[in-house]
Amino acid sequence: MTRRVRIAAGVLFALHAVVLLAGFFAPYDYDEQHRDYPYAPPTRVRMFDPQGRFHLRPFVYGSVQKLPSGEYREDHSRIYPVRFFPDGRLFGVADPGVLFLCGTDGFGRDVFSRVLYGGRISILSGLLATLIALTLGTIAGTLAGFYGGWMDRVLMRTGELFLALPWLYLLLGIRAMLPLHIQPGQAFALVVVVIGTMGWVRPARLIRGMTLTARESAYVLAARGFGASSVYVIRRHILPMTWSVILTQATILIPQFIRAEVTLSFLGLGIAEPMPSWGNMLAEARQYFAIVSHSWMLAPGFALIPLLLGYLVLADSLLAAGASDANQDS
Amino acid sequence: MKYALRRLLHGVVLLVGISMASFVFADLAPGDYFSALEQDGRVSRELIGGLRSEAGLDRPLPVRYAAWLASVVRGNFGYSLAYRTAAGPLIRERIGGTLLLTGTATICAWLLAIPLGIYHARRRGSWQDHALKLAAAILLATPELLLAIVLLVLAVQTGWLPAGGMHSTGWESLSAVERFRDTLRHLVLPVAVLLLGMLPVLQRHVRAAIAETLDAPFVLAARAQGIPQRRLLFRHVLPAAINPLISLFGFSLGSLLSASLLVEVLVGWPGLGPLFLDAVIARDFAIVLGVVLISAATLIVGNLVADLLLYRADPRIRIR
Numbered sequence: 082m083t084r085r086v087r088i089a090a091g092v093l094f095a096l097h098a099v100v101l102l103a104g105f106f107a108p109y110d111y112d113e114q115h116r117d118y119p120y121a122p123p124t125r126v127r128m129f130d131p132q133g134r135f136h137l138r139p140f141v142y143g144s145v146q147k148l149p150s151g152e153y154r155e156d157h158s159r160i161y162p163v164r165f166f167p168d169g170r171l172f173g174v175a176d177p178g179v180l181f182l183c184g185t186d187g188f189g190r191d192v193f194s195r196v197l198y199g200g201r202i203s204i205l206s207g208l209l210a211t212l213i214a215l216t217l218g219t220i221a222g223t224l225a226g227f228y229g230g231w232m233d234r235v236l237m238r239t240g241e242l243f244l245a246l247p248w249l250y251l252l253l254g255i256r257a258m259l260p261l262h263i264q265p266g267q268a269f270a271l272v273v274v275v276i277g278t279m280g281w282v283r284p285a286r287l288i289r290g291m292t293l294t295a296r297e298s299a300y301v302l303a304a305r306g307f308g309a310s311s312v313y314v315i316r317r318h319i320l321p322m323t324w325s326v327i328l329t330q331a332t333i334l335i336p337q338f339i340r341a342e343v344t345l346s347f348l349g350l351g352i353a354e355p356m357p358s359w360g361n362m363l364a365e366a367r368q369y370f371a372i373v374s375h376s377w378m379l380a381p382g383f384a385l386i387p388l389l390l391g392y393l394v395l396a397d398s399l400l401a402a403g404a405s406d407a408n409q410d411s
Numbered sequence: 412m413k414y415a416l417r418r419l420l421h422g423v424v425l426l427v428g429i430s431m432a433s434f435v436f437a438d439l440a441p442g443d444y445f446s447a448l449e450q451d452g453r454v455s456r457e458l459i460g461g462l463r464s465e466a467g468l469d470r471p472l473p474v475r476y477a478a479w480l481a482s483v484v485r486g487n488f489g490y491s492l493a494y495r496t497a498a499g500p501l502i503r504e505r506i507g508g509t510l511l512l513t514g515t516a517t518i519c520a521w522l523l524a525i526p527l528g529i530y531h532a533r534r535r536g537s538w539q540d541h542a543l544k545l546a547a548a549i550l551l552a553t554p555e556l557l558l559a560i561v562l563l564v565l566a567v568q569t570g571w572l573p574a575g576g577m578h579s580t581g582w583e584s585l586s587a588v589e590r591f592r593d594t595l596r597h598l599v600l601p602v603a604v605l606l607l608g609m610l611p612v613l614q615r616h617v618r619a620a621i622a623e624t625l626d627a628p629f630v631l632a633a634r635a636q637g638i639p640q641r642r643l644l645f646r647h648v649l650p651a652a653i654n655p656l657i658s659l660f661g662f663s664l665g666s667l668l669s670a671s672l673l674v675e676v677l678v679g680w681p682g683l684g685p686l687f688l689d690a691v692i693a694r695d696f697a698i699v700l701g702v703v704l705i706s707a708a709t710l711i712v713g714n715l716v717a718d719l720l721l722y723r724a725d726p727r728i729r730i731r
Contacts, residue, residue, distance in 0.1 A: 242428050246707050247669030250687070254433065254703045257691040340554060344673060347556060348688060363556055367677070373564055382557035389552035 089394035096388050100200035107194035108173045108180055112355045115179060115189035118146065120375050121153055123184045131157050139163045141180055184377035186365060196380050199357035203346075204388070206273045206358075207339035211331055213277025214338075218284030218330070219323065223315055225285065226292025237289070240282040251279055252341055256350050265356045272351045276341045284330045288323050295319050325399075332396035336389045343385065359385060414729075418718050422711040429707050430483070430700075434476050437696045444492040444694050466492060479697075483704070489697035493690065498697040501686065502705060506668065508577060509675065509682035513667045515598060516605035520613055521663070523606075528617025529644060532625060547611035559604045559677040566600055573597050575678040601674045609663075609670070616659050624652040654725055661717020665710035 099106050115121075126139045143159030146152070161178025165171065174180045182193035221240070225233040243251065255275050263271065295301060301318050309317075345351035346360025347367075354361060359381035366378035445462055448454045463469055467478070479489045487497040494501055527543070534540045566572035573579065577597050578590075585593060624630065625648060633647050668683060675684030683702055690698035722728050 238428070241425060242432055245425050245429055245711055246703065247666055247710055249672050250669055250703050250706050253672075253687065253691050254699060255436075257437075257694065257696075257699045336552075343554065343556065348676065350691070363560070367560060373568060376564075379557065379560065382554060382560065385554050385557065386549070386552050389554070390548060393548055393552055 083398065085394060086398045089391045089398075092387055093391040093395065096200075096391070097204065100197055100204055103194070103197035103201045105169070106171050107191075107197040108170055108182075109191040109194040111190070111195050111198035111357050113190060113194075115185060115191075118144070118153075118179060118181070118185050118189040119187050120151065121146070121179070121181055121185040121189065122375075123377055124179065124181045125155070126163065126180075126182075130160070136162075141174055141178060143178055183380045184375065186362075186378060192362075192377055192380050195357040195362060196359070196384050199359050199362050199381055200384060202269065202352055202356065202358040203339055203342050203360065206269065206276065206342040206352075207335045209273045210277035210280070210338040210341070211334045213274065214280035214334055215284055215327055215331060217278065217281035219288055219320070219327065221281060222285040222288025222323075223292050223319060226289035227296060227311065227315060227319065233289070236285070240285060243279070243282045248279065248341075249344065252276065252345065253348075253350065255279065256345065265353060268352055269356075272342055272345055276338050276345075279341075280334055280338065284327065284334075287326050287330065291323055291326060292319050295322055329396065329399040332392050332399055336392040336396075339385070339388070414722055415719055418715055422715050425711055426704070426708055430480065430704055431476070433700055433703055434479065435472070437700060438472055438475075444696070446694070466490070479700075483701075488701035488704070491690075491695055491697045493693045493695040493698070498701045501698065502683070502701050505681060505683045505686050506705075508680060509668055509671055509684070511594075512598065512601055512675065512680060512682060513605065513671045516602045516609060516671070517663050517667065519602065520606050520609040521660070524610055524613035524617050527610075528614050529621050529649075531614065531618040532621035533644075535622060543614075547614055550607055550611040551615075553607075555604060555608050555673055556677070558607055559601075559674055562600055562604060563678065572600050575600075575680070577681050601671065601678050601680055604674050604677075605671055613659065613663075616655060620652040620655045621648060624648045627651070650724075654721060657720045657724060658717050661713045661715075661720070663713070664716055665713020667713070668709045669706045 103111075121144065124141050124144065126141055128136055128139055130136060130140075140160050140162045142155040142157055143161065144153050145156050147154055159178070161174040161180075163172055163174055163180065167173045167175075172180075181191050183196060184192050186192055186195070221236050225236040246254070252275065255278075259271060259275070295318060301314055304314055304318060342351060342358065343360035343363070346353075346358045347364045349361075349364065351360055352358040362381040363379070366375075366382075444466075445459050445468075448459050448462075460469075467475065470478075482489050482497075482499075486499045486503075488499040488502060489497070491498040491501060531540060531543050563574060567574045573596055575597075577594065579593050579597075629651075630643070630648060633643055638647070671680070671682060672684035672687065674680070675682040676688055679685070683706075686698060687702045689695075690702070
């Protein structure tokens with residue numbers, strides 16, 4: 082493990098932890114509206130008061146919206162110290178003070194909290210879709226490689242159909258066939274399944290290749306000679322060989338699938354409001370007037386960069402380490 | 412020649428397979444274009460049934476598939492229920508816009524990627540290498556969406572570039588030169604987004620291919636014979652490293668129709684992307700299937716071209 086990989090793994094771990102435990106790290110709920118603070122800019126957290134005195138406990142000023150311009154101004158007479166661990170959350174300020182680390186959206190919802198909750202949806206759908214894709218891929222790959230014959234032909238020809246379609250078109254095409262307006266929970270499941278079934282082919286091909294070589298190897302022949310059943314050989318000799326490929330493929334697929342979810346939701350075909358996802362948050366930020374003066378609405382987009390970068394570094398090092406030829410698609 | 416025919420046949424079979432699979436899948440899907448009407452209490456069931464049979468949706472599946480396939484062969488790609496006309500002309504009209512965008516971006520990307528990749532491979536381990544690598548990685552990790560949005564904001568705020576679309580209003584009244592300049596100005600932003608998306612991928616592959624070849628013993632031998640650097644790189648190393656690049660080029664070619672979907676939607680470019688997305692939302696299956704089929708065909712043709720080029724470039728493949 083080089084230093085770079087260790088940093089990447091650390092960043093990924095931290096991001097996943099913060100996002101998956103959004104309920105603890107986020108100061109507000111994702112749908113908590115502060116009607117008095119639409120499009121409020123990020124709140125500045127301060128350590129020094131107007132007299133220049135240092136405060137050990139960080140604090141924020143109250144903020145007031147000036148009408149009709151809609152600009153916000155700090156009210157230095159009101160000071161709200163940042164409190165740690167108030168009612169089950171990491172930090173917050175006492176009412177009526179507000180703490181918006183990344184500003185608010187048009188409904189006065191805290192963007193920072195929504196990025197965390199939205200990330201939970203986006204990352205979770207990436208992880209679950211990868212699980213589906215790799216499970217399907219492993220099953221199809223081992224079956225095709227181990228049994229060969231018609232099973233191999235049918236599975237691999239079907240796979241070719243999937244590969245012959247550009248991924249975004251495949252994704253939207255499949256999505257087009259499914260109901261448009263559904264419950265948020267169902268929408269999440271649907272997005273995960275659609276994305277997951279889309280990506281089974283590449284891992285299946287790689288695992289098929291590995292199974293083919295393993296099937297001909299001497300130790301499999303020996304095991305067969307001792308009367309081992311097919312199931313035993315697959316479980317004991319073939320599946321353990323595929324771990325490195327599965328791991329590498331996971332680091333490639335997860336970021337790809339997170340992007341897929343973001344794209345779907347951005348286009349209004351995935352997770353819908355009020356449930357946040359990085360995709361539908363960006364769709365909101367896309368409105369021209371919103372981004373020109375409220376650039377903090379782009380936070381979910383910037384949150385994606387370290388995440389994708391982390392996976393990229395990890396995948397690169399795994400590819401380099403795991404004898405890159407095993408992972409080259411035929 | 413035989414090889415080419417075999418590959419071509421394979422592509423056609425694949426395409427027929429895709430057309431069947433997507434048609435059946437579209438049929439299995441719950442709801443159709445008229446489903447939205449069922450929500451409306453004022454429209455009677457009989458009327459919807461009548462509309463369906465008028466559109467021929469009540470015929471059995473094989474009959475509909477055959478009719479659709481015949482229509483595809485004639486170039487009509489079925490009947491778009493949303494636009495009340497054949498889908499083919501609608502799609503064809505948009506292909507030009509998409510090709511203009513992706514073609515420009517692809518050409519620029521390759522022209523930049525090859526020198527950059529070679530430069531990069533030659534300086535392995537230097538600080539330039541690390542800097543380029545980092546830049547490529549960050550670009551790779553930046554979602555196209557974010558890039559497009561940020562560039563759009565910059566364009567609008569500085570006023571240097573138009574904020575979207577393909578033409579300014581009043582485009583028809585301009586002279587030919589002004590039309591060209593106007594379209595060019597509109598092209599810059601979407602092409603930049605696409606380019607920044609394609610470049611790191613291509614650059615990484617070029618670098619990997621060249622770097623691998625630079626380590627080969629024949630390069631050392633050539634260098635020992637005093638062959639000048641430039642000649643060595645372009646006459647000896649590049650041809651030897653070309654195989655993976657040809658495959659990649661085939662993929663570039665194949666994704667000409669599909670690479671820009673998101674960018675088109677974002678900047679309102681009149682290409683296939685917005686047409687397709689609207690059709691998806693309106694459940695207008697003729698257009699969805701038509702666009703899917705055409706983009707799949709392009710991808711298959713791209714792969715085919717790559718295979719044939721490889722066949723010409725590399726004698727080792729011909730033996731198989």
